[in-house]
Amino acid sequence: MTTDLGFWTLQTLNALQLSMLLFLLSIGLTVIFGLMHFVNLAHGALYALGAYIAASVASVAGFWAAIIIAPLGVALTGVLLYGGLIQRMRKSGPMAQVLVTFGLIFALLDLTRILWGDLALAMDTPALLSGQVNLLGVTYPTYRLFIILLGGVIFTALALTLARTQIGAMIRAGVDNDSMAACLGINVERLFFVVFCVGCALAGLAGAVAAPLLSVTPGMGLQILIPTLIVIVIGGLGSLKGAIAGSLIYGFVQTFGAVLAPQLASVLIYALLAAVLVIKPVGLFPAKG
Amino acid sequence: MLETRNLDKSFGAVHVTRDVSLKLERGERRVILGPNGAGKTTLFNQLVGELTPDSGSVHLAGEDVTALSVARRARQGLSRSYQKNTLFDGLTVEENLGLAASIHTGHASRLWSDCLSKPEVREIVQEVAEQVNLMPYLHATVSEISYGVRRQLEVGVALATRPLVLLMDEPTSGVGPEMSKGFHDLLNNLPRDLTMLIIEHDMDLAFDVADTITVLNYGEVVFDGLPEEARGSSLLKEIYLGSWENA
Amino acid sequence: MFRHTPLRYAALVLLIGAALTQTFTAGYFGLEILIEILILGMLVLALDLVAGFGGMVSLCHGALMGVGAYAFVTLNVLVGLDPWLSTLAAVAVTAGIAWVIGAICARSHGIYFIMATLAFGQMGYSYIFESPLFGGDDGMGGIDRFDLTSIGLDLNDSKTFALFCLAVLIAVYLFAAAILKSGLGRSLIGVMHNEKRMKALGQNTWRVKADVFGLSGIIAGIAGVLAAQHILFISPGMLAWTVSGEALVVVILGGLGTLVGPLIGAAFFVVLKHQVSEVTSHWHLVVGVVLIAVVMSRANGIFGWIEARYGAWIDRRLTDSTRTETPEEILTDA
Numbered sequence: 001m002t003t004d005l006g007f008w009t010l011q012t013l014n015a016l017q018l019s020m021l022l023f024l025l026s027i028g029l030t031v032i033f034g035l036m037h038f039v040n041l042a043h044g045a046l047y048a049l050g051a052y053i054a055a056s057v058a059s060v061a062g063f064w065a066a067i068i069i070a071p072l073g074v075a076l077t078g079v080l081l082y083g084g085l086i087q088r089m090r091k092s093g094p095m096a097q098v099l100v101t102f103g104l105i106f107a108l109l110d111l112t113r114i115l116w117g118d119l120a121l122a123m124d125t126p127a128l129l130s131g132q133v134n135l136l137g138v139t140y141p142t143y144r145l146f147i148i149l150l151g152g153v154i155f156t157a158l159a160l161t162l163a164r165t166q167i168g169a170m171i172r173a174g175v176d177n178d179s180m181a182a183c184l185g186i187n188v189e190r191l192f193f194v195v196f197c198v199g200c201a202l203a204g205l206a207g208a209v210a211a212p213l214l215s216v217t218p219g220m221g222l223q224i225l226i227p228t229l230i231v232i233v234i235g236g237l238g239s240l241k242g243a244i245a246g247s248l249i250y251g252f253v254q255t256f257g258a259v260l261a262p263q264l265a266s267v268l269i270y271a272l273l274a275a276v277l278v279i280k281p282v283g284l285f286p287a288k289g
Numbered sequence: 290m291l292e293t294r295n296l297d298k299s300f301g302a303v304h305v306t307r308d309v310s311l312k313l314e315r316g317e318r319r320v321i322l323g324p325n326g327a328g329k330t331t332l333f334n335q336l337v338g339e340l341t342p343d344s345g346s347v348h349l350a351g352e353d354v355t356a357l358s359v360a361r362r363a364r365q366g367l368s369r370s371y372q373k374n375t376l377f378d379g380l381t382v383e384e385n386l387g388l389a390a391s392i393h394t395g396h397a398s399r400l401w402s403d404c405l406s407k408p409e410v411r412e413i414v415q416e417v418a419e420q421v422n423l424m425p426y427l428h429a430t431v432s433e434i435s436y437g438v439r440r441q442l443e444v445g446v447a448l449a450t451r452p453l454v455l456l457m458d459e460p461t462s463g464v465g466p467e468m469s470k471g472f473h474d475l476l477n478n479l480p481r482d483l484t485m486l487i488i489e490h491d492m493d494l495a496f497d498v499a500d501t502i503t504v505l506n507y508g509e510v511v512f513d514g515l516p517e518e519a520r521g522s523s524l525l526k527e528i529y530l531g532s533w534e535n536a
Numbered sequence: 537m538f539r540h541t542p543l544r545y546a547a548l549v550l551l552i553g554a555a556l557t558q559t560f561t562a563g564y565f566g567l568e569i570l571i572e573i574l575i576l577g578m579l580v581l582a583l584d585l586v587a588g589f590g591g592m593v594s595l596c597h598g599a600l601m602g603v604g605a606y607a608f609v610t611l612n613v614l615v616g617l618d619p620w621l622s623t624l625a626a627v628a629v630t631a632g633i634a635w636v637i638g639a640i641c642a643r644s645h646g647i648y649f650i651m652a653t654l655a656f657g658q659m660g661y662s663y664i665f666e667s668p669l670f671g672g673d674d675g676m677g678g679i680d681r682f683d684l685t686s687i688g689l690d691l692n693d694s695k696t697f698a699l700f701c702l703a704v705l706i707a708v709y710l711f712a713a714a715i716l717k718s719g720l721g722r723s724l725i726g727v728m729h730n731e732k733r734m735k736a737l738g739q740n741t742w743r744v745k746a747d748v749f750g751l752s753g754i755i756a757g758i759a760g761v762l763a764a765q766h767i768l769f770i771s772p773g774m775l776a777w778t779v780s781g782e783a784l785v786v787v788i789l790g791g792l793g794t795l796v797g798p799l800i801g802a803a804f805f806v807v808l809k810h811q812v813s814e815v816t817s818h819w820h821l822v823v824g825v826v827l828i829a830v831v832m833s834r835a836n837g838i839f840g841w842i843e844a845r846y847g848a849w850i851d852r853r854l855t856d857s858t859r860t861e862t863p864e865e866i867l868t869d870a
Contacts, residue, residue, distance in 0.1 A: 033647075039647050049626055054818075080687045085828070085832075088832065089832075092651070092831075093646075094646045094647045096831050097785070098593070098647075098650060099788055099827060100827070100828050100831045100832065102781055102784075102785065102827065103785075103823070103826075103827030103831070104824065104828065105823050105824070106820040106821065106823055106824030106827070107820070107824030107825055107828070108824075109689065109820050109821075109824075110818040110819075110821035113818065114818060114821075145637050153696055154712040183825060184780040194657050196774070222675070222778070226654070226658060226777065229651060230655070231650070233651045233655075237647075239790075244621045263666065266662035266663075266665070266666055267659055267662050267663050267666070269657070269863070270632070270659035271654045271659060273651075273652075273655040274652065274655050274656060274659065275642065277641070277648060277651070277652045277655065278640055281643055281644045282648065291700075304799060313595065337736060339732075339736075358735075359735045359736055360735050360736075360738050360740050360741070362739075363735070363736055363737055363738030364738040368736070368737070369736055371733075375730060375732060375733045375736070376730065376733070377725075377729040377733065378725055378729055378730070379729055380537060380725070380726075380729065381537075384537055384722075387722075388722060388723070388726045388734075388737070389737045391719060391722070392723070392734075392737045392738050392739045393737075395717045396719045397718060397720075397722065397723045397726075397739060398720055398723060398739075398740075398743070398747075399717070399718060399719040399720060399745065400715065400718045400720050400747075400751075401718060401721070402718060402719060403717050403718060403719065404718075404719035404722055404723075405537075446733070446737070447736075447737075450737050450738060489778055528696050
């Protein structure tokens with residue numbers, strides 16, 4: 001079976017789909033870290049929240065409304081978190097931040113339970129994307145292809161925003177040296193706030209598009225957290241390039257590992273992470289040298 | 290005792306150390322002068338191994354140590370103090386000195402004995418505390434002592450490893466002229482066989498201690514000789530004093 | 537540097553007194569809670585040793601405990617080795633693995649160190665979870681507690697097992713305190729305060745970190761062996777990162793870098809968990825909020841807060857007795 005071209009195409013598509021989902025999550029986390037030096041472990045919980053909001057909205061107003069409302073709802077949660085907690089923790093060490101956001105994971109986990117109950121929710125794929133497509137000799141679910149495209153579009157949009165626009169230049173300056181950026185007259189606080197909200201919205205979007213693929217459970221945030229952290233640590237904290245590279249590495253190692261060496265697959269990615277940290281302790285493409 | 294041969298280092302387009310060759314005899318006290326940005330601290334960092342030179346070599350007591358780690362060089366007798374206090378902030382003066390001394394005596398990695406209470410360690414702590422006038426402060430933590438006393442401790446910690454060569458990066462930086470003078474008396478009273486390389490900003494003070502003087506400018510040695518010669522050198526006045534007056 | 541202040545001695549005596557009272561007065565359920573606290577106490581001592589005194593915030597200590605448990609059960613149940621020999625070997629294996637993890641991670645700092653230890657912990661978790669040799673997802677049972685009938689102790693009796701665990705915890709505490717008062721422990725504290733200077737003074741800092749991480753692995757391994765004997769069943773869940781996360785929460789709640797504090801934290805955490813669980817199923821919400829409150833309060837946990845209050849009280853008494861304050865000074869003090 002491994003000599004069949006269709007097999008490789010199929011697995012490549014699967015790997016890409018996983019990579020893009022992880023990319024949507026990790027880009028927010030990594031830029032928040034790069035810009036604010038803030039470690040938000042609750043990012044995964046925001047993704048779960050996005051999935052819940054999407055599932056609820058979809059059952060009333062359909063898929064397309066859901067993937068617009070979910071990111072907005074999560075961004076709104078982000079605003080509350082930023083005002084209530086994050087802003088005050090900005091100057092604390094990584095340890096305090098890890099712990100506060102760890103506490104947040106616990107709290108959000110139970111809050112989703114209280115609001116939506118313990119049972120898994122399901123969300124249907126929209127009629128437009130529910131079919132299969134013939135691609136390079138394999139039939140592939142349209143919805144998964146949609147995720148790959150969405151990831152690609154978001155990546156391109158972010159890359160262009162960072163490279164070409166004024167706010168992109170401000171973000172790059174802030175990641176490079178935030179006190180210098182502040183001296184240049186950039187309103188660093190407002191920049192942080194905007195970036196934090198966009199990061200949260202992307203986490204919500206990831207949750208919304210993942211919802212039809214997976215069943216929506218309170219634990220889904222905790223499950224995705226570790227892969228997301230691996231992605232940003234392998235890629236190097238703070239950079240777009242690192243986030244996409246880390247996502248692709250994770251997606252491909254995980255997908256091909258699972259079919260080619262199922263015994264080793266789960267250990268493989270952690271071993272890879274350990275190897276990266278030993279050889280390049282700051283990841284492959286860190287924002288700062 | 291300490292020698293560098295053709296040390297060279299660049300950061301991108303900035304050439305911070307150009308072909309620096311120095312030779313210090315045992316017991317020699319050499320002061321490095323030079324304007325800000327002349328590459329004095331960068332040179333120190335290469336001597337102790339915190340930076341790797343692009344080319345050239347460092348020799349300690351006749352042995353090439355260029356490839357050795359910071360810690361290995363320190364164990365072979367190269368000790369340094371920092372321009373910006375680099376102390377163990379939560380600990381007392383005694384503990385700061387004791388930690389340094391016990392690394393030297395080898396007690397700092399042992400599991401079943403307390404290095405700080407070893408007689409050899411206590412003896413070094415006592416001696417160094419007397420040498421750098423820290424006796425009244427032994428039980429105070431670093432946060433409780435004044436900036437000037439911290440500067441003394443900064444040198445004391447470096448001394449407590451009983452080095453062959455002591456590198457001091459602006460030991461008097463940030464303290465008043467009165468105290469700087471006292472600091473130089475203190476350095477003059479250290480054992481004569483200790484080789485010292487001192488970065489100093491103030492020329493007059495430098496002449497108090499120096500046997501020999503090296504002047505760096507743009508990473509390059511522009512003067513190497515006796516203090517009397519340095520005083521008369523017009524080149525030195527132009528490069529060093531010129532920029533000093535402008536500063 | 538680590539010191540046993542009168543306050544710390546007092547806290548230790550109180551803790552031991554409370555544990556003994558609980559042992560002789562509590563019923564079966566109370567004893568189970570006590571044993572849970574005692575074993576968690578060992579794990580958090582191991583974690584405080586590296587995190588509180590070496591700045592090495594580890595998210596793999598739960599996994600190390602799990603390795604101790606799995607190694608013990610594998611040798612004792614699967615191989616059929618003598619339980620004491622199995623214990624010795626299990627603790628040695630855990631310490632060895634911990635040393636290697638410490639040596640590899642020693643170069644990383646801050647968030648990277650946390651991530652690196654997390655990676656190693658999850659590696660262990662995934663391996664055990666997938667591996668049929670160790671029972672995979674199903675875990676392993678068939679575990680017996682140590683046979684101490686020769687000296688008249690039956691560890692299958694909860695009260696005796698609680699006393700046994702208390703004795704081990706006290707031994708582990710003394711071991712940790714001895715490490716901190718040794719040359720190696722002093723070096724570790726030096727590394728935490730200023731690693732750059734320690735290197736400049738000639739100390740091999742990665743070695744110090746790796747050695748203490750290995751020693752901390754001994755404690756985690758002991759905790760693992762006792763955890764296996766306590767529940768008489770082990771599962772991959774013991775190695776999950778959330779166990780390490782909870783241990784870290786306990787250390788923070790109690791007071792990082794105080795050694796006594798994490799023990800208080802362990803008691804507080806387990807009791808709170810059981811109390812809250814009786815009232816509501818949303819126990820995580822409560823612990824999350826408590827954790828956020830403690831970290832935001834900027835106090836160093838429960839014991840750190842007590843120490844700060846006590847220190848301020850001592851200072852006030854000293855100043856009162858050595859000088860008489862002028863009215864202005866009283867005003868500025870307030």
